[in-house]
Amino acid sequence: MPKVGMEPVRRAALVEATIAEIGAEGSLDVTVGSIAKRAGVSSGLAHHYFGGKDDLFLAAMAHILAGFHDEVRDALRNAETRRGRLDALVRASFAPSCFKPQTIAAWLNFYVMAQTSPRAEHLLHIYRARLRSNLLHALRPLTGKPEAMAETLGALIDGHYLRQALRAGAMGAPEATRLTLDALDDMLEAQ
Amino acid sequence: MPKVGMEPVRRAALVEATIAEIGAEGSLDVTVGSIAKRAGVSSGLAHHYFGGKDDLFLAAMAHILAGFHDEVRDALRNAETRRGRLDALVRASFAPSCFKPQTIAAWLNFYVMAQTSPRAEHLLHIYRARLRSNLLHALRPLTGKPEAMAETLGALIDGHYLRQALRAGAMGAPEATRLTLDALDDMLEAQ
């Protein structure tokens, strides 16, 4: 049964299974056994490749963030103007993939973990630094106080996400996108 | 050991202990035993009064929300103008009590729980409905689109809270308050 070159396949399967399992449960109260079963491997293998439960979840969160990063990069690539870049960043933040229940569950539990896990905190820091950098880059030509505006936009994005994510039967993305962009326009106009 | 009239005392002690314990741990991975010990009672008593671990946490969160509710009410009572009411709501949302580590831990875990626990979701819904109602009331005379503005302000509040709560060595409150009110002013001005 052991095959060569299976490692990347196994790792990917376990990461996907972890995300799915946390999504199904809503919390980190999932067992390594259930994750392994979903991935079609033994529980021992999960430890073999990831070391432990926390590492598994961190890898899963890193995977989600990497996916998000890719989406942002693609969106920015197609943006022509400064304003278009801001649009792209907001739209990517509220992409359908971000509102999948399993992604929501991952994010919320990620926030919990970030309080105490330095590694989770680090991941979160990277996500925020990237977003801030992207926002700053696009905002600088448009406003005299890009720092404050970037922080405000970041808060709007996180806040709308949190609200839509936990809104029963929410439309989610479109509403959040519209409100954020409207607020952005208002704030730019007021300068 | 049994004494009459102790019920409110025990309940309060258990609720406080639950908040403290969750704050110390950062997550809901706390034992009823440790909560009970902190409250100075037996683990059995926690079940006697609250039924189970979830009920205990829900009671703790309800306690936090009630405290917040009181703070908002007091702040509003002292507000003179419409604009002053908005100020009060924002300031109350970023009051020092909200940024105590144990309050932060409670909120973050509350969000996680709200995904799957109808009772937690209900509690969250009440908090949001109250905030929205308060914001709408103050915004209506100041803007032509109070609904959207209330939602945006709510998102700003939640977003800034989330960001400051998980910001290493953050000042928290003052920064969040200032940014939120500045954004509010910009948006009102742009109307």
Add this chain to the structure above:
Amino acid sequence: MPKVGMEPVRRAALVEATIAEIGAEGSLDVTVGSIAKRAGVSSGLAHHYFGGKDDLFLAAMAHILAGFHDEVRDALRNAETRRGRLDALVRASFAPSCFKPQTIAAWLNFYVMAQTSPRAEHLLHIYRARLRSNLLHALRPLTGKPEAMAETLGALIDGHYLRQALRAGAMGAPEATRLTLDALDDMLEAQ
């Protein structure tokens, strides 16, 4: 609330509640609390009057046996002949009251308890001695080996009871009565 002369009432209520509770559960895995609640008293009172859970069950079993004893006595009182006395004993053993689910549950658990509880064993011994005595008295004029016949009849009664008691959707009583009396007649005839 304390009233004088309530003791017999409370005791009776607790005994009845114990029988009902064991009947509902099928086993001795019932709580003193649930028994007390059913009896409309506090759990403390159950201990006050009976001392403990086992004592409560023993009292309940004694109550059942006493009721059975009364039924037997009444039945014998109306019996005219020797053969009629045997009939009466068999019929009383299979009376509807004996096949109430709660009575069945009590008996089966009583057997379990009799293995290790001297007091339960003693109660069982009394029941058997009485039955044996009654059977012997009625059988002596009818057979040359009354001892063996009494033992056989006793076994038939216990065996049929056990079988009907645990027979899904059993008629219970009539079948057991008929078979026992038929066997008795056959055996007497063969002498």
Add this chain to the structure above:
Amino acid sequence: MPKVGMEPVRRAALVEATIAEIGAEGSLDVTVGSIAKRAGVSSGLAHHYFGGKDDLFLAAMAHILAGFHDEVRDALRNAETRRGRLDALVRASFAPSCFKPQTIAAWLNFYVMAQTSPRAEHLLHIYRARLRSNLLHALRPLTGKPEAMAETLGALIDGHYLRQALRAGAMGAPEATRLTLDALDDMLEAQ
């Protein structure tokens, strides 16, 4: 510690330990931990293989019934005549193995469990159906009412077993065997 091919060994050890533990206690009030310790394994393994306490007891009872089944089959194999088959069935029912305290404890608790556990009830049904079938087969040539006679013999067997099992310092087997066969002869003779 993990070894391959140990499953049957572990299962057997756990089943034996369950029977022994219940026998020592007299009731089902035994802990999975004590059973596991007696079997020389961890408590977790008991759950791993059997799922839970009830399943463990059911497996133990099934084991006892299987052993009895084997004894009956062997006994029947050596029986030459119809009457000999009846003898064999009765003797097997009162074999020394049936009167071991642990077997008695298992049977009595099995009866209790059969009231509420469909699986226990099913097991009991199978035991009875087999006995009935065996008795009918042997009785048909000897009597005009084999059904009734089988039921009566079954009751005699169960009844004598119950009586001897709970008879202080009983001889058990021989007495029960003799009385049952005597009654059988009487009944056959009376035809």
Add this chain to the structure above:
DNA sequence: AATGAATGAGGATTCATTCAT
């Protein structure tokens, strides 16, 4: 590489029992 048998600590929960009132 991969398995899954095996461990054993840990925790929620239940409950008989006690005792202050």
Add this chain to the structure above:
DNA sequence: GATGAATGAATCCTCATTCAT
């Protein structure tokens, strides 16, 4: 007499983790 608050031991079960194969 009567209550029920309070205890805390007891137990089932879960699960991360290890490791022989």
